[in-house]
Amino acid sequence: xxxIDDVARQAGVAISTVSYALSGKRKVSADTRARxxxxxxxxxxxxxxxxxxxxxxxxxxxxxTAPLHPDTDPSAxxxxxxxxxxxxxxxxxxxxxLVHDDAQQGMRRSAATALADGIIVLDVAAHDxxxxxxxxxxxxxxxxxxxxxxxxxxxVDLDFEAAIRQSIDALVEAGHRSVGLISxxxxxxxxESNYPLRVVHEFERYAQSCGIDFAVTYPETDDAAPALDxxxxxxxxxxGVVLNTANPVAQSLAAALGARGLTVPRDVSVIxxxxxxxxxxxxxxxxxxxxxxxxTCPVAVDILVDLLEGKAPARGVTLVTPIYQSQGSVAPAPxxxxxxxx
Amino acid sequence: xxxIDDVARQAGVAISTVSYALSGKRKVSADTRARxxxxxxxxxxxxxxxxxxxxxxxxxxxxxTAPLHPDTDPSAxxxxxxxxxxxxxxxxxxxxxLVHDDAQQGMRRSAATALADGIIVLDVAAHDxxxxxxxxxxxxxxxxxxxxxxxxxxxVDLDFEAAIRQSIDALVEAGHRSVGLISxxxxxxxxESNYPLRVVHEFERYAQSCGIDFAVTYPETDDAAPALDxxxxxxxxxxGVVLNTANPVAQSLAAALGARGLTVPRDVSVIxxxxxxxxxxxxxxxxxxxxxxxxTCPVAVDILVDLLEGKAPARGVTLVTPIYQSQGSVAPAPxxxxxxxx
DNA sequence: CGGCGTTATCGAAGCGCTTCGATTGCTTAG
DNA sequence: CTAAGCAATCGAAGCGCTTCGATAACGCCG
Numbered sequence: 001x002x003x004i005d006d007v008a009r010q011a012g013v014a015i016s017t018v019s020y021a022l023s024g025k026r027k028v029s030a031d032t033r034a035r036x037x038x039x040x041x042x043x044x045x046x047x048x049x050x051x052x053x054x055x056x057x058x059x060x061x062x063x064x065t066a067p068l069h070p071d072t073d074p075s076a077x078x079x080x081x082x083x084x085x086x087x088x089x090x091x092x093x094x095x096x097x098l099v100h101d102d103a104q105q106g107m108r109r110s111a112a113t114a115l116a117d118g119i120i121v122l123d124v125a126a127h128d129x130x131x132x133x134x135x136x137x138x139x140x141x142x143x144x145x146x147x148x149x150x151x152x153x154x155x156v157d158l159d160f161e162a163a164i165r166q167s168i169d170a171l172v173e174a175g176h177r178s179v180g181l182i183s184x185x186x187x188x189x190x191x192e193s194n195y196p197l198r199v200v201h202e203f204e205r206y207a208q209s210c211g212i213d214f215a216v217t218y219p220e221t222d223d224a225a226p227a228l229d230x231x232x233x234x235x236x237x238x239x240g241v242v243l244n245t246a247n248p249v250a251q252s253l254a255a256a257l258g259a260r261g262l263t264v265p266r267d268v269s270v271i272x273x274x275x276x277x278x279x280x281x282x283x284x285x286x287x288x289x290x291x292x293x294x295x296t297c298p299v300a301v302d303i304l305v306d307l308l309e310g311k312a313p314a315r316g317v318t319l320v321t322p323i324y325q326s327q328g329s330v331a332p333a334p335x336x337x338x339x340x341x342x
Numbered sequence: 343x344x345x346i347d348d349v350a351r352q353a354g355v356a357i358s359t360v361s362y363a364l365s366g367k368r369k370v371s372a373d374t375r376a377r378x379x380x381x382x383x384x385x386x387x388x389x390x391x392x393x394x395x396x397x398x399x400x401x402x403x404x405x406x407t408a409p410l411h412p413d414t415d416p417s418a419x420x421x422x423x424x425x426x427x428x429x430x431x432x433x434x435x436x437x438x439x440l441v442h443d444d445a446q447q448g449m450r451r452s453a454a455t456a457l458a459d460g461i462i463v464l465d466v467a468a469h470d471x472x473x474x475x476x477x478x479x480x481x482x483x484x485x486x487x488x489x490x491x492x493x494x495x496x497x498v499d500l501d502f503e504a505a506i507r508q509s510i511d512a513l514v515e516a517g518h519r520s521v522g523l524i525s526x527x528x529x530x531x532x533x534e535s536n537y538p539l540r541v542v543h544e545f546e547r548y549a550q551s552c553g554i555d556f557a558v559t560y561p562e563t564d565d566a567a568p569a570l571d572x573x574x575x576x577x578x579x580x581x582g583v584v585l586n587t588a589n590p591v592a593q594s595l596a597a598a599l600g601a602r603g604l605t606v607p608r609d610v611s612v613i614x615x616x617x618x619x620x621x622x623x624x625x626x627x628x629x630x631x632x633x634x635x636x637x638t639c640p641v642a643v644d645i646l647v648d649l650l651e652g653k654a655p656a657r658g659v660t661l662v663t664p665i666y667q668s669q670g671s672v673a674p675a676p677x678x679x680x681x682x683x684x
Numbered sequence: 685c686g687g688c689g690t691t692a693t694c695g696a697a698g699c700g701c702t703t704c705g706a707t708t709g710c711t712t713a714g
Numbered sequence: 715c716t717a718a719g720c721a722a723t724c725g726a727a728g729c730g731c732t733t734c735g736a737t738a739a740c741g742c743c744g
């Protein structure tokens with residue numbers, strides 16, 4: 001493996017000139033630069049990461065905690081970890097994978113040994129231990145997700161409240177006056193991130209303020225049928241459904257509706273809000289306001305990199321506005337019988 | 343951040359003594375060691391990764407390529423990446439995540455800059471470009487999965503052939519004489535790893551050598567029903583099913599069987615062979631010979647670490663024997679009508 | 685009591701890079 | 715014609731660690 005020394009000799013210049021030519025931190029004449037570049041190619045030179053890190057006091061590595069609660073969807077996490085990695089590469093950073101068992105220790109270690117310059121925390125729970133840790137750590141930390149207490153933290157997340165409002169707006173504009181929300185498994189609501197709760201609250205608040213009928217159900221299994229029945233029982237005139245639930249539940253909704261003689265969007269309009277699309281052969285057949293890793297991850301990485309390079313001060317909580325993806329699952333509300341119409 | 347210098351001063355010894363005390367590479371008196379350890383704790387000392395890597399010429403990092411074909415299951419990959427990470431931590435290595443776009447470049451970069459000491463390649467395709475690259479690279483590479491040409495490579499994989507033989511043996515021993523295989527989506531067969539093909543071949547070969555009736559079907563969708571019908575049409579007396587297919591297909595099999603009045607294991611015995619269990623709320627209700635990341639990943643990491651530490655020479659292909667997990671989905675073959683019995 | 689092998693510790697030379705200040709060789713103003 | 719200014723380059727001092735050979739202190743044998 002060639003070193004900077006070899007390159008310098010080959011190009012007939014000093015080591016420091018090579019360094020400056022490659023980093024661009026000082027001006028180097030075109031002629032010299034050309035000779036240096038030629039030498040690099042000829043010798044197949046690549047600067048040694050450890051030497052660079054030691055001298056420059058930055059490793060160009062970002063650590064990513066890849067949590068895995070028993071009930072979070074691993075495919076979604078993979079997607080996030082990958083998007084973080086892709087975004088990091090755009091800034092010439094690599095990513096270190098920290099597993100959950102080791103998340104706290106791993107964060108400490110990466111910071112203490114300067115293995116990583118900064119940390120991205122995924123799948124943030126409402127009362128996340130990593131929040132307290134982040135406050136103590138010597139390196140910048142950015143959360144993708146928002147814990148309960150954001151004091152002193154930097155967080156990025158989808159604007160779930162906006163997603164819910166957009167969903168309801170879309171349905172109301174299409175004339176729907178009775179809308180149900182299929183939320184998460186009750187356990188998930190307890191244990192996981194706090195967005196499902198935020199979603200439920202905003203749904204209830206905003207539906208009320210719009211003056212429409214509404215109900216929320218919490219499916220117990222991966223099958224949407226019981227949840228649907230629950231909603232229909234409480235909301236007989238329901239013509240709109242908002243989904244913020246586990247992917248399997250959503251996947252099975254179309255079948256459940258069909259089994260009850262209901263067609264999307266003729267009889268019922270459906271919008272999935274704040275769900276992460278799994279990369280399956282069969283995507284959700286509904287209009288979506290996705291919690292898309294491609295939206296939040298690059299923002300989080302940008303913020304972290306700005307922090308690392310001193311380009312910007314810490315920014316508190318950044319909410320990313322969701323983007324409406326139409327699949328034709330929303331249509332004007334069916335004309336109700338005069339009795340049901342309010 | 344404290345340096346080894348601070349520790350040495352605090353403990354009243356030379357830097358090298360601290361280094362030896364911490365690495366254990368030379369003997370240090372109990373007394374001195376105690377003072378050094380106390381100083382480390384007092385100063386909250388952690389050796390700087392980059393300095394250590396530069397001096398020792400090893401980074402204690404393993405790179406993992408985490409590819410993501412459109413039709414591979416991301417949750418499975420996450421599981422593999424995580425298991426590699428966990429196994430690596432057991433040897434005090436960290437893992438760097440390389441994404442697919444960047445897999446080739448990333449492998450080159452990690453090797454050239456000595457960012458990583460070694461590389462683990464996941465989701466190996468039959469004709470994987472990374473194979474050729476691995477042969478050129480200066481650092482050890484271990485594949486989890488087996489490409490067509492293994493010349494000069496180190497690979498670890500499940501022994502799929504053994505899994506298939508064990509499945510057939512289990513069914514034959516229970517008296518089944520007519521067994522179907524539900525394989526993969528035809529496209530997957532082309533594009534992905536080569537194990538699905540190996541599975542089909544071994545199934546046909548071994549079923550034949552056992553003298554039983556058999557058939558193979560390739561489901562076009564995520565629904566098992568058409569595949570099941572196909573098998574039943576070609577194998578009217580079928581009492582056993584072997585699964586080596588996508589998880590959604592397997593998940594829907596029980597329902598498809600039920601819809602045709604068939605109960606597991608009363609009417610049909612089912613074994614899933616060489617499938618990666620997804621960590622869903624509802625696991626597969628079948629006997630399984632899983633391609634379990636917890637089986638292959640630690641083996642791959644062990645081999646890589648041995649290679650890195652010069653403890654063992656390259657080992658070619660290592661096949662890991664699957665472990666039978668019973669779920670009660672195999673029972674004696676139903677008594678057939680004399681006509682059907684051969 | 686001198687020489688020798690042990691054992692525990694020290695000192696110093698790197699590892700390959702970044703970066704600061706100094707130097708060189710010009711050009712231009714005074 | 716000299717001082718000043720500028721651009722391009724060089725030299726050397728680290729960054730914090732590992733590791734090799736040297737050294738010192740000690741007991742042991744002859």
